[in-house]
Amino acid sequence: MTRAETTGLRERTRRAVRAELAELALGLFVERGYERTTVEDIAAAAGVSRRSFFRYFPTKEDVLFGDVDELAEQIAEDIRARPGDEDAWACLHAVLRDWEPRIHAAQRELTGLRLIETTPALRARLHQKRDELRDRISAALCERPSPLLDAFTADLLTAAAGAALDAVAREWLRSDGTADRAALIDHAFTLLTPRP
Amino acid sequence: MTRAETTGLRERTRRAVRAELAELALGLFVERGYERTTVEDIAAAAGVSRRSFFRYFPTKEDVLFGDVDELAEQIAEDIRARPGDEDAWACLHAVLRDWEPRIHAAQRELTGLRLIETTPALRARLHQKRDELRDRISAALCERPSPLLDAFTADLLTAAAGAALDAVAREWLRSDGTADRAALIDHAFTLLTPRP
DNA sequence: CCACTGTATGGCACTCAGTGCCACAATAGT
DNA sequence: ACTATTGTGGCACTGAGTGCCATACAGTGG
Numbered sequence: 001m002t003r004a005e006t007t008g009l010r011e012r013t014r015r016a017v018r019a020e021l022a023e024l025a026l027g028l029f030v031e032r033g034y035e036r037t038t039v040e041d042i043a044a045a046a047g048v049s050r051r052s053f054f055r056y057f058p059t060k061e062d063v064l065f066g067d068v069d070e071l072a073e074q075i076a077e078d079i080r081a082r083p084g085d086e087d088a089w090a091c092l093h094a095v096l097r098d099w100e101p102r103i104h105a106a107q108r109e110l111t112g113l114r115l116i117e118t119t120p121a122l123r124a125r126l127h128q129k130r131d132e133l134r135d136r137i138s139a140a141l142c143e144r145p146s147p148l149l150d151a152f153t154a155d156l157l158t159a160a161a162g163a164a165l166d167a168v169a170r171e172w173l174r175s176d177g178t179a180d181r182a183a184l185i186d187h188a189f190t191l192l193t194p195r196p
Numbered sequence: 197m198t199r200a201e202t203t204g205l206r207e208r209t210r211r212a213v214r215a216e217l218a219e220l221a222l223g224l225f226v227e228r229g230y231e232r233t234t235v236e237d238i239a240a241a242a243g244v245s246r247r248s249f250f251r252y253f254p255t256k257e258d259v260l261f262g263d264v265d266e267l268a269e270q271i272a273e274d275i276r277a278r279p280g281d282e283d284a285w286a287c288l289h290a291v292l293r294d295w296e297p298r299i300h301a302a303q304r305e306l307t308g309l310r311l312i313e314t315t316p317a318l319r320a321r322l323h324q325k326r327d328e329l330r331d332r333i334s335a336a337l338c339e340r341p342s343p344l345l346d347a348f349t350a351d352l353l354t355a356a357a358g359a360a361l362d363a364v365a366r367e368w369l370r371s372d373g374t375a376d377r378a379a380l381i382d383h384a385f386t387l388l389t390p391r392p
Numbered sequence: 393c394c395a396c397t398g399t400a401t402g403g404c405a406c407t408c409a410g411t412g413c414c415a416c417a418a419t420a421g422t
Numbered sequence: 423a424c425t426a427t428t429g430t431g432g433c434a435c436t437g438a439g440t441g442c443c444a445t446a447c448a449g450t451g452g
Contacts, residue, residue: 010419010428038408049431054410123327124320131319152367156384159359167352174347188352191390206399206448234437245402250439 018056021046025063030111034119061125064112066105068129075099075133076140084145088154091144092137092161093189100165100185110177117173130166134158157194164188214252217242221259226307230315257321260308262301264325271295271329272336280341284350287340288333288357289385296361296381306373313369326362330354353390360384 024045028037039060043053057063075095082091104113116122134155141154149157168184220241224233235256239249253259271291278287300309312318330351337350345353364380 008420014429039410040408050409051411051432052430055429058410060409120324124324127323128316128320151370152363152380153387155366156360156363156387159363160356160388163355163359164352167348167355170351171348184348191349191352192356192388193391194387195389210400235439236437246438247403247440248401251400254439256438 014056017046017048021048021053021056022063026112026115029064029115034115034122059125061122064116064122065125065129068133071099071103072133072136076136079137079140080143082144088141088144088149088157089161089189089194091141092157093185096161096165097182097185097189100168100181103165104169104181110173113169113173117170130162134162137161160192161189164192210252213242213244217244217249217252218259222308222311225260225311230311230318255321257318260312260318261321261325264329267295267299268329268332272332275333275336276339278340284337284340284345284353285357285385285390287337288353289381292357292361293378293381293385296364296377299361300365300377306369309365309369313366326358330358333357356388357385360388 021042025037025042028041028045031037039053040050042060042063043050046053078095078099079091082095086094116126138151138154138158141149141158142151164185168181168188171184172179172181217238221233221238224237224241227233235249236246238256238259239246242249274291274295275287278291282290312322334347334350334354337354338345338347360381364377364384367380368375368377
């Protein structure tokens with residue numbers, strides 16, 4: 001194994017092709033609809049073979065989702081790094097408020113989100129990703145020293161926080177992208193603040 | 197169109213075959229795993245053709261999910277039937293606490309739930325169903341006369357309630373089916389009670 | 393009991409996502 | 423330049439899901 005580092009020609013072209021596939025795929029999906037676009041179409045548009053498409057993305061759905069795994073790990077780290085005596089809900093609020101724009105960006109803003117929201121297959125995939133994220137966050141919360149959360153409470157709070165983000169995203173869509181997401185997040189988290 | 201009513205021979209055999217397919221499918225899924233069981237296998241076990249399977253269930257996943265649509269409509273009706281001056285959260289708590297056992301039963305109790313929880317494709321489908329349910333409940337909440345909810349708040353509360361049920365189901369799984377689900381629901385809803 | 397009508401069934405062929413395999417081209421390290 | 427890796431395209435295959443058609447069969451009218 002010769003380390004690839006960040007800047008081999010190989011790695012660079014790989015990233016470029018990946019980005020182009022994602023770009024073209026989004027365009028085609030918006031143009032003809034997700035179901036009416038085949039992997040063949042996307043691959044052809046980018047000038048690669050169908051077979052190679054699946055070497056860049058494990059499934060057709062994944063072409064729309066940036067690397068959530070990476071994101072999830074960073075968020076979990078942020079949670080572990082918070083002051084140990086902080087209230088779990090406040091911790092979730094702070095960290096997720098901070099990360100929301102990046103979670104969002106990973107979903108291609110309005111165009112992508114709208115596509116995801118109106119395509120059952122994509123919504124399903126989104127939920128799957130969200131599940132992974134929830135598990136990691138919940139685990140990170142349990143590892144925090146002070147508030148001593150049991151698995152159920154940690155899971156419950158994380159799920160509620162996820163529900164809040166989800167509701168915010170939908171409201172933002174309803175407002176055609178004009179709503180202030182940060183304010184909505186604050187509102188949602190305040191409303192749901194757990195009883196002591 | 198000669199009305200089929202509830203008891204034609206046709207309707208009865210249809211229901212019987214449907215039930216048998218569901219039954220056999222669950223058995224096969226548990227035995228060999230979901231992915232390693234083909235629709236062909238299920239159909240053959242029930243003595244029908246692959247083609248006919250898809251006349252009973254729209255997809256392979258659906259063989260595990262009872263008619264959620266029906267359930268959703270009934271739940272929505274229950275919500276509309278609650279006293280008009282009741283707090284929205286209290287309303288969700290009461291109705292969902294009441295329906296949870298039936299939602300649960302539709303998922304085949306421990307065996308089915310565990311299968312769903314450990315199979316990504318099935319979790320995805322579950323989420324899809326839950327989405328439908330959420331939309332209907334949220335709409336029903338908005339139609340209630342008194343608390344005058346805006347779409348965002350209704351959606352947020354419904355999503356939070358869904359998150360609570362989800363967390364309860366996972367805790368119940370963690371406890372190998374020994375936990376008191378009703379008590380967990382009460383606990384979860386109390387903890388998340390919205391600030392006035 | 394029989395003919396008629398609508399529906400359920402099975403078989404077939406097709407599309408499309410996803411995978412394993414192999415031959416071949418391009419690249420990185422020496 | 424030589425060689426070990428790694429990416430690529432082509433091909434064949436599985437498995438889900440659908441459209442179509444010929445046939446079998448329940449439900450109704452005579």
